[in-house]
Amino acid sequence: MPLPAKHFLRGGVVFVCLLACGAAMSQQISPVTNMDSRFSQPAAQRPLRKSELVRQLPDLAARSNYPVQLEAVVLALDVNRDGLMAAIVQDATSPIYLWLNSTAGKKMQVGHRYRITGIAQVGDFSRNIVEQKSVDLGVGKLPEPLRPSFEELVNTGLNCDWVELEGVIRPTGPLGLQLILKGGHVNLRLAKREDFAAVMARTNAWVNLRGCVIPYRTSAGQVTGAALILVPGSDFVLMKKAAPENLFALPATHVADWLRFDRRKEFPWWTKLSGQIARVRGNTIFLLEDGYGARCLVADAAGLSPGDTIEAMGLIEFAGASSLLRDAVIRKIGHATLPPARRVTVEDLLPIRREGTNVEQSAQLVRDGSRVEIEGRLVSVHPADSELILEMQANLRSFQAIVPARGSLNKLPPAGSQLQLRGVVATWEQSAIGQFSAFDLLLNSPEDISILQLPSRWTLRDALMLAGGLLVLVALAALWIFQLRRRVEQSTRQLRVEMNERQRVENRVRALEMQTALEQERTRIARNIHDELGARVTKISSLAEAGPNEMPPETKRKLQEISQASQQLVRSLDETVWTVNPGNDSLANLLDYITHFAEEFFRDTPLHCQLKIPVDVPEQPMSTELRHSLLAMVKEILNNALKHSAAQNIVISARLDGGRLWLEMHDDGRGFSVADAASGNGISNLRSRAGQINASVKIKSEPGKGTTVRIGAPLMDKNEIAPI
Amino acid sequence: MPTEKKSAPESTVSVSIVEDDDWLRQDLAKKVRLAKGFRLASLYRTAEDALKQLPDEAPDVVLMDIALPGMSGIECVQRLKEKWLDANVLILTVYEETDKIFAALRAGASGYLLKRSSTEELLEAISDLHEGGAPMSSSVARRVVKFFATEAQPKPEAEALSAREREILDLLVEGRANKEIADRLDVSVHTVRMFIRRIYKKMHVHSRGEAVARFLKK
Numbered sequence: 001m002p003l004p005a006k007h008f009l010r011g012g013v014v015f016v017c018l019l020a021c022g023a024a025m026s027q028q029i030s031p032v033t034n035m036d037s038r039f040s041q042p043a044a045q046r047p048l049r050k051s052e053l054v055r056q057l058p059d060l061a062a063r064s065n066y067p068v069q070l071e072a073v074v075l076a077l078d079v080n081r082d083g084l085m086a087a088i089v090q091d092a093t094s095p096i097y098l099w100l101n102s103t104a105g106k107k108m109q110v111g112h113r114y115r116i117t118g119i120a121q122v123g124d125f126s127r128n129i130v131e132q133k134s135v136d137l138g139v140g141k142l143p144e145p146l147r148p149s150f151e152e153l154v155n156t157g158l159n160c161d162w163v164e165l166e167g168v169i170r171p172t173g174p175l176g177l178q179l180i181l182k183g184g185h186v187n188l189r190l191a192k193r194e195d196f197a198a199v200m201a202r203t204n205a206w207v208n209l210r211g212c213v214i215p216y217r218t219s220a221g222q223v224t225g226a227a228l229i230l231v232p233g234s235d236f237v238l239m240k241k242a243a244p245e246n247l248f249a250l251p252a253t254h255v256a257d258w259l260r261f262d263r264r265k266e267f268p269w270w271t272k273l274s275g276q277i278a279r280v281r282g283n284t285i286f287l288l289e290d291g292y293g294a295r296c297l298v299a300d301a302a303g304l305s306p307g308d309t310i311e312a313m314g315l316i317e318f319a320g321a322s323s324l325l326r327d328a329v330i331r332k333i334g335h336a337t338l339p340p341a342r343r344v345t346v347e348d349l350l351p352i353r354r355e356g357t358n359v360e361q362s363a364q365l366v367r368d369g370s371r372v373e374i375e376g377r378l379v380s381v382h383p384a385d386s387e388l389i390l391e392m393q394a395n396l397r398s399f400q401a402i403v404p405a406r407g408s409l410n411k412l413p414p415a416g417s418q419l420q421l422r423g424v425v426a427t428w429e430q431s432a433i434g435q436f437s438a439f440d441l442l443l444n445s446p447e448d449i450s451i452l453q454l455p456s457r458w459t460l461r462d463a464l465m466l467a468g469g470l471l472v473l474v475a476l477a478a479l480w481i482f483q484l485r486r487r488v489e490q491s492t493r494q495l496r497v498e499m500n501e502r503q504r505v506e507n508r509v510r511a512l513e514m515q516t517a518l519e520q521e522r523t524r525i526a527r528n529i530h531d532e533l534g535a536r537v538t539k540i541s542s543l544a545e546a547g548p549n550e551m552p553p554e555t556k557r558k559l560q561e562i563s564q565a566s567q568q569l570v571r572s573l574d575e576t577v578w579t580v581n582p583g584n585d586s587l588a589n590l591l592d593y594i595t596h597f598a599e600e601f602f603r604d605t606p607l608h609c610q611l612k613i614p615v616d617v618p619e620q621p622m623s624t625e626l627r628h629s630l631l632a633m634v635k636e637i638l639n640n641a642l643k644h645s646a647a648q649n650i651v652i653s654a655r656l657d658g659g660r661l662w663l664e665m666h667d668d669g670r671g672f673s674v675a676d677a678a679s680g681n682g683i684s685n686l687r688s689r690a691g692q693i694n695a696s697v698k699i700k701s702e703p704g705k706g707t708t709v710r711i712g713a714p715l716m717d718k719n720e721i722a723p724i
Numbered sequence: 725m726p727t728e729k730k731s732a733p734e735s736t737v738s739v740s741i742v743e744d745d746d747w748l749r750q751d752l753a754k755k756v757r758l759a760k761g762f763r764l765a766s767l768y769r770t771a772e773d774a775l776k777q778l779p780d781e782a783p784d785v786v787l788m789d790i791a792l793p794g795m796s797g798i799e800c801v802q803r804l805k806e807k808w809l810d811a812n813v814l815i816l817t818v819y820e821e822t823d824k825i826f827a828a829l830r831a832g833a834s835g836y837l838l839k840r841s842s843t844e845e846l847l848e849a850i851s852d853l854h855e856g857g858a859p860m861s862s863s864v865a866r867r868v869v870k871f872f873a874t875e876a877q878p879k880p881e882a883e884a885l886s887a888r889e890r891e892i893l894d895l896l897v898e899g900r901a902n903k904e905i906a907d908r909l910d911v912s913v914h915t916v917r918m919f920i921r922r923i924y925k926k927m928h929v930h931s932r933g934e935a936v937a938r939f940l941k942k
Contacts, residue, residue: 530819531791531818534818534819535745535748535818535839537840538748538818538839538840539747539748539751541840542748542751542839542840545842545843566840567840570818570819570840574819574820574821592822592863592866592867595862595863595866595899596820596822596861596862596863598862598899599820599861599862599863599899600820608901609899610898610899610900611862611897611898611899612898613866613897615866615869615870615873615897616870616873
């Protein structure tokens, strides 16, 4: 079974049913298939006597062949394509559909009253009655008709009801007729085919007609919003106003004038509008008329295109912002270039509503159907039927631009482009002027699109990837910095340790350098004194010696003493310089100097000195202190020997043994008692000095047997570094 | 040019003095001049002047101060010996500084003397030197021993020390006097002196050609 094709026009309230009348009728009759059920009626049941009760019969009861008996007036007769006959009858309660079976029934006349016996049965969406026996009760009285509006006609569940309607008769194809009502149109079905020509003759005439409502329903029993009027005969169609002889001869009206009309006054007659087509969309033509826009609904828009100048004849319908010329007949007059579109912003169309402000004061007034130019950013494109829908965005508001799909797909700019569009404003809702809640911009072709700016190559994806990349970089950098900082801290610690160590070494080196510098300075000063003083004392010595021979002996002796004292002074200086000079800090130097000292010391003395000091000694460092102390001790011993021993010979010997330097002074003098002399200054000085350098002193002497003094001094380990 | 010059009898020992200290120079000159058998040949204030004149003048003995301004006495000896191989130089020092004395001996000096020595000692030392002798103290002897043991490099023209020389050197190291050595070896003192002179010469030959700077560093 064909489903009614439904064409839904957005923003509109008009439903146009294209369902064929025959198909609608088959809906009604298809359930009546089993004629045998008429004879299996349960005798025990009392028949239903009101059609209303039949209509209200529950499904279960309706299926059990409930008997019906009622008296009703025939409103209309009907014959379907299969030749089955039916009637719509009405009793005191409600109309009902009646399948005619009896001979009497098949001869029913409209307006006659019958006693009808039959059984109730279930139709697709309502109860009806299968007639078994009818008795003509003569001419009855037709009920007072209902006068529903178009809305009520299609939406309030009228079924078989007797109605009276006013409108314009229009043909739809060779065998179809329509009645154009305020708000819509309904198809007409004439009970008697021979009446068609008579009614057709009233095309474009204003008529008043009566008939029964037969709603179009789906197979599931749902209302489709369209209806068929079964007109019993041409005598039920009364002409109230004849059709104009030449439709287009009527004077043209202006939309501006329409808008001044009082909507409550008489339903307007045919209206003529002259204008230019701005856009054709399906069966809707957007017409430009003297600065205003109007929509024309036509049965067929084929052959019409934007730019065409036309005359439209139709019926005005006011629906909010839209000015609609419905069921229009078009006559093409010519063609011209469309006028430039008015430049508006999206705010003009979709203004922000603020408390206490009049929208019209802050925005341009844009009417539905006017042609505008508007800017926006293309968000996306998606196809819909034969159109492409461009989702647009401008200043946080969204709208759709609709362009015919044919030849457009490849010419559209990429998403993200900033576009300037020219098209017709089609509001979604017909609310108050200038207060659209949404609108479409209807473009004729891609030529109505100007690209202001192509999308930046930075897409969201790119930006996200960049952000991600940057994030990774930042993370890496942070990690790097963290590690660097750790490394720097480590290095700093290490460096600090190294610096401390270096500082220590430097301090040590500096101390050494300072010591060396001090020593050098000391040596320099000593040497200066030594050289300078030495030269002068030498002069004194010479002067003292070179006295004249004839001077008195006393004087001569004194001069000689001066000379000797001077020479001792020079020796002392020499000794001091040797002692303080760190260059002499070795065993070899000490032994050389002892040799040198002994020679000088015993020069010009009666004491004969023999030296047993090895020439070749191992390299052995020796501290200044040790060197100085040992020399001092040797001097003390030699001095004692010279002064007190009265010896003729003295032997000075040196040897190395057991890590010690052994120095021995032996004279052949008169000797002394060691015990007696121990308390004397000479020996205690000697021991005191020895103690300071950790040396041993052994004195061996007996009266008359000479004296031997032995010093044992510890030598430094060669590898040992002198402590600082 | 010599600052002073005097003529004297042929039998005397001619002496030149190189000393920068005026008083000392005059004092030494006076001592030489007044002594019998000595003749003052010339006086020099600097080593440079002395080096120019001395080879021509050829005195018997040159008294050379070590600490001279400009060229040192040691360098002067070395250069003088290069020009005049037979020069007899007696080094004068304030102290018995072994290092300097030893360096001067290697440079070619034949003997040394402390400046504070008496007139007798001075004249004796000059005579000794003139007669071919040479003084050698124990400490200098120690240096000489060490020199021949370690520093001296074998050279074609250089002779090693003889056994007798070595013997004498060892006795000198012990501090024995020349007389004592002569007695021990049953030779004359003069012979001992001659030996010592030969030791000095050998040392000088061994040292010849070495940079003067090396001595000066000491």
